[in-house]
Every structure is written in C-alpha cells, then in structure tokens.
C-alpha cells in the first residue's frame with residue numbers, strides 16, 4: 001500500500017514537474033543580521049507546509065548555518081509555484097564576539113557563536129555566487145538602508161542577473177520608513193510587510209509567485 | 214586567470230588591512246570580488262586578533278547613481294574610490310568627512 005501511494009505521489013510529482021517544466025527554484029533569503037529573515041522564512045514555511053525553519057531572536061547572528069525548506073508549494077490564482085527556501089545568516093563584513101557579551105552570553109559561547117557566524121556568512125556568500133536562483137532581500141525598514149553591505153550585496157545579486165525582491169520588513173513598527181527602502185533601491189520592486197505580524201502577506205506571496213515562477 | 218588575479222587582489226587588501234593599514238583602491242572592486250572579499254574576510258576573523266573589515270566607497274565625481282548599464286560596462290570603476298580598513302578604526306574615520314577627503318586626496 002505504501003508502495004502504491006508512493007507511486008501515486010511520484011506520478012503526480014512527475015506531472016507537476018511537467019507542468020512546472022523545471023525543478024523548484026532555490027530562493028535565498030538574504031539581508032543584514034536581525035532584519036527578520038528567519039521570521040519570514042518561518043512564516044512562509046508555516047503558511048504552506050505547516051512547519052518552521054529555525055529559531056528567531058533579537059540577538060544578531062542567530063542564524064549561523066543556512067537552513068533550507070524544500071518543495072514549498074505556494075498557490076496563487078489557481079497556479080502553484082514550488083520553491084526551495086534557504087534562510088541564510090545575516091551578512092556582515094565584521095563579527096566581533098564581544099558584541100554577543102552584551103546579550104548575556106558567556107565568553108566561550110560568544111566566541112563559538114562568532115566562529116559559527118563567520119563560517120555561515122562565508123558559506124552564504126559562496127552560495128550566492130553558485131547556487132541560488134533568486135533572492136529575497138530582507139531589510140528592517142526602521143533602519144537606514146544605505147549601508148555598504150546592502151549596496152554590495154544588491155550589486156552582487158544584480159551582477160549575477162538573479163531575480164530579486166526587496167522586502168521592507170517590520171512595518172508594524174512606528175519608525176518604519178518604507179519609502180526610504182524603496183528609494184534606496186529604485187530599480188527593484190520593494191514589498192512592505194511585517195513578517196512578525198503577518199501584515200501584507202498576500203502581496204508577498206503574489207510577488208513571490210510572479211518573480212520566481 | 215581572471216579568478217587568480219582577483220584572489221591576489223583580495224589577498225593584498227586583507228594583508229594590508231590586517232597590518233593595520235587603510236587600503237584605498239582607485240579601481241574599486243567588481244561585485245564578484247566584493248563577494249569573495251566578504252567570504253575570505255569571514256574565514257580569517259578570529260577572536261581578539263581580527264574582527265573583520267569596514268568598507269566604504271566614495272563617488273569621485275558628483276556622479277549620480279550608477280545605472281545597471283554602467284555597472285555592466287564596468288564604468289563604475291573610474292568613478293569611485295573604495296576605502297577598506299580594519300573593522301573598528303574606519304568607523305571613527307568615516308564620521309569625519311574631512312579626514313576622509315584628506316586621506317583620499319593624499320592618494
């Protein structure tokens with residue numbers, strides 16, 4: 001019986017594939033530390049698969065290893081887009097373990113965390129050059145988008161001709177400034193949202209389907 | 214060949230920065246080189262020794278925002294200066310615009 005359902009499963013997979021005509025696109029969720037990448041990845045995964053991807057935290061570099069969720073089916077207007085989402089560690093050009101000490105983390109643990117963070121960022125940068133089909137770039141819209149890391153990463157993404165959506169996150173906060181984010185990257189589509197509160201997720205999924213189908 | 218050249222460039226930058234220097238590049242870095250620079254920087258960070266880099270680019274002329282075309286044509290390289298330094302020093306530096314222009318014009 002298991003065999004039969006498996007078979008059925010794979011048959012419908014095959015037909016899905018035929019219709020989609022390609023393997024799922026691998027969509028990297030990139031952005032600076034603390035922007036809300038994991039919160040977003042968890043929300044997408046929960047909305048469409050029922051389970052989460054990884055822990056969220058106000059401590060920067062919470063995600064230190066990329067985590068992926070494969071075969072996330074997003075349905076829009078009767079059509080279904082299948083993507084693999086990869087939640088990556090927040091990209092930085094510096095990591096100082098001493099900053100973790102301010103978050104009540106012991107020195108040994110802080111050093112371990114910073115080592116993991118640097119390894120994770122290196123890996124995420126490598127993937128961006130080799131292994132990603134599209135990018136969701138998440139920014140905390142209460143902070144200044146004109147940073148060197150953002151400019152460099154968007155430049156890298158553009159140079160690889162990857163489809164990219166800019167997500168202006170945390171719009172539930174009073175200090176959020178969506179226009180500032182949109183003005184920083186005028187050549188790309190900016191989608192405002194609150195990954196935490198789930199605000200504007202309909203548009204988020206519309207755009208994901210539109211850009212990454 | 215190209216790849217090797219850019220790794221050499223990155224090596225040179227990081228060696229300079231790790232010796233405590235501020236490296237100024239007139240030619241800038243390509244997006245690919247920037248991405249490798251971040252990657253290699255990450256692999257070299259170690260507690261109490263090297264915490265990473267600070268990188269800033271300054272438009273040389275009053276060049277307005279570069280278009281994608283300019284980037285593709287590699288035209289940006291002549292219009293910007295890239296300043297790279299050890300993580301915690303340049304932070305104080307770039308708050309002081311005059312100091313940076315002094316630094317830049319000395320070059």
Ligand SMILES: Nc1nc2c(ncn2[C@@H]2O[C@H](COP(=O)(O)OP(=O)(O)OP(=O)(O)O)[C@@H](O)[C@H]2O)c(=O)[nH]1
Pocket residue numbers: 032033034035036037038039040055056057058059060061062063064088089090091169170171172173193194195196197
């Ligand atoms: N108010 C508000 N807070 C948010 C939102 N999204 C995320 N946060 C909070 O921001 C903090 C960081 O969220 P994460 O999802 O862990 O951020 P991240 O980008 O994955 O961070 P790193 O893994 O460290 O790079 C957490 O405290 C989240 O609860 C949002 O839409 N609104």
Ligand SMILES: [Mg+2]
Pocket residue numbers: 037038039055056062063087088089090
């Ligand atoms: Mg995270």
